[in-house]
Structure formats: C-alpha cells, structure tokens
Amino acid sequence: MYDHSMLDLVLMATPLVQAVMAILVFMSVSAWAVAIAKSYQIRKAKRDTELFLEQFWEAEDLAKFYKDLSFSTEGDSKGLNAIFEAGFQEFVRLKNQGVQDANDLMNATHRSMRIVFNKQSERLENRLSYLATIGSSAPYIGLFGTVIGVMHAFQGLSENTTATLSAVAPGIAEALLATGMGLFAAIPAVIFYNSLSTKADKVLSNYERFAEEFLSILQRQAHLVNK
Numbered sequence: 001m002y003d004h005s006m007l008d009l010v011l012m013a014t015p016l017v018q019a020v021m022a023i024l025v026f027m028s029v030s031a032w033a034v035a036i037a038k039s040y041q042i043r044k045a046k047r048d049t050e051l052f053l054e055q056f057w058e059a060e061d062l063a064k065f066y067k068d069l070s071f072s073t074e075g076d077s078k079g080l081n082a083i084f085e086a087g088f089q090e091f092v093r094l095k096n097q098g099v100q101d102a103n104d105l106m107n108a109t110h111r112s113m114r115i116v117f118n119k120q121s122e123r124l125e126n127r128l129s130y131l132a133t134i135g136s137s138a139p140y141i142g143l144f145g146t147v148i149g150v151m152h153a154f155q156g157l158s159e160n161t162t163a164t165l166s167a168v169a170p171g172i173a174e175a176l177l178a179t180g181m182g183l184f185a186a187i188p189a190v191i192f193y194n195s196l197s198t199k200a201d202k203v204l205s206n207y208e209r210f211a212e213e214f215l216s217i218l219q220r221q222a223h224l225v226n227k
Contacts, residue, residue, distance in 0.1 A: 014152050017174050021181055024138060031134045034127050035192035036167035043080050045124060049206050054081040056210075062088065062217075068087045071120035079120055079203075080210055086116040087211070102222040109218055113211050120207065124200050128193060135190035142182015147176025203212050 059065035066088050070083060077085050090112040094105050152170045 014148060014174070016035070017148050017152070017178055018139060020148070020178055020197050021090050022178055023141060024178070024185045025183040027134045027138055027141075028181075031131055031185065031189040034130055035188070035196065036190075038127060038196050039112060041128070042124065042196060042203060046199070048081070049203060053206075053210065056080075063092075068196070071191060078082045079178055080207060082115050082116050083211055084214060087113040087214060087218065091222075092130075093161070102219060105222045106219055107214060110211075110215060113215070116117065117207055117211060124203060126198075128200065131193035131196070135186050135193055138186035138189065139182045142179050142185075145178025145182070146175040149173075149178055158221045 056065065069077075087109050091105060091109045094108055099105055099108075143167065149172065150186065152174065
C-alpha cells in the first residue's frame with residue numbers, strides 16, 4: 001500500500017522538483033511578507049490622510065498650519081503632508097521673489113506638488129508589482145515541476161516490467177504536489193495584489209483631490225495679491 005506524508009513526497013522527489021518546490025515556498029513566504037508590510041503601510045497612509053484633512057480644513061491660517069506641520073514632521077513628511085509642504089513652499093518662495101502673475105504662481109506650484117505626488121505614489125505602490133509577478137509566474141513554475149514529476153513517473157514505469165500503481169505513484173504525487181504549491185503561492189498573491197492596489201488607488205485619489213482643492217485656495221490668494 002502506498003502511504004506517504006507530504007514531507008515524504010518532498011524528500012522522495014527528484015532534485016529538480018525539490019528545487020522548484022523550494023522556489024515556490026520562497027515565493028509564497030515573500031508574497032505574504034510583502035502583503036502584510038504593504039497592508040500596514042497603506043492603512044497608515046489612509047489614517048494619516050484622514051488626520052491631515054481634518055486638521056487642514058480646521059486651520060484658519062495656512063502659514064501657521066505649515067509651520068506647525070513642519071515642526072511636527074521634522075523634515076520627514078509623507079503623503080499629503082509632503083504634497084502640501086511642497087506646494088506651499090513653492091508658492092511662498094515665488095511670492096517673496098516678487099512673482100505677481102497668477103498663472104506663473106499656479107503653474108510652478110502645481111509642478112512642485114506633482115513631483116512630490118509622483119514620489120508618494122511610487123512609495124505607496126512599491127512592491128505591489130512583485131505580488132503580480134508571483135501571481136502570474138508561480139502556476140507556471142509549478143507546472144514545470146509537474147512536467148518533471150510526470151516524466152519521473154513514466155521513468156519509473158519503464159523500469160518495471162509490470163505496470164503497477166507503486167511504480168508511477170511517486171512521480172504522479174510529486175507532480176501534483178508541485179502543481180498545488182504553485183497555486184498555493186499564486187492565489188493569495190493575486191488576491192493581495194488586487195485588494196492592495198484598490199486601496200492604494202483610493203489613497204492616491206484623495207491625494208489628487210486635495211491637491212486640486214489646495215491649488216484652488218492658492219489661486220484665490222494669488223488673485224487677491226494682484227488686486
């Protein structure tokens with residue numbers, strides 16, 4: 001009777017299939033590690049965004065709000081804090097230099113905020129593509145192990161004069177195990193990628209919405225200066 005545990009199947013597999021399994025285990029563990037880290041980062045970014053917006057819309061003086069924000073972040077601004085600081089700094093700098101044209105002020109401020117927004121977007125979306133890569137490649141790596149396992153099964157069959165289950169079972173078992181491990185690595189990675197990408201897009205949408213609203217406020221101030 002053929003009765004082996006999963007550990008026995010791994011130990012009995014050919015070295016090439018064992019290497020495939022090791023790669024799949026690494027991909028699965030790393031996918032979970034990336035997903036947990038990114039989930040925490042995105043949740044924190046969402047909380048920070050909500051806190052910033054609450055404080056911003058309650059502030060009566062942008063200059064004082066900027067000074068308090070710079071003091072609290074100590075030069076390590078992220079998310080909306082960094083976008084706001086970049087835009088306000090550029091706006092004030094140009095006004096101090098004597099720039100009066102509202103379009104020049106707005107264009108320069110918008111460019112500064114866009115540069116910081118792109119940096120924050122890259123930081124928030126960093127490593128998400130790794131999850132997509134695992135989700136798309138792990139099944140094929142598992143399939144490669146499956147092919148090797150099936151070849152091993154036929155090899156065991158050719159070495160026996162009688163076709164018995166015990167001759168082909170080890171190869172078939174390791175082939176199916178490789179397939180299962182490939183799916184085990186890929187399915188969570190795809191779920192994590194779709195979920196985290198959606199959450200990151202929502203945070204970035206809040207960034208863009210605030211940037212447009214903040215530019216409108218600065219534009220009104222720029223026109224008041226020209227009057």
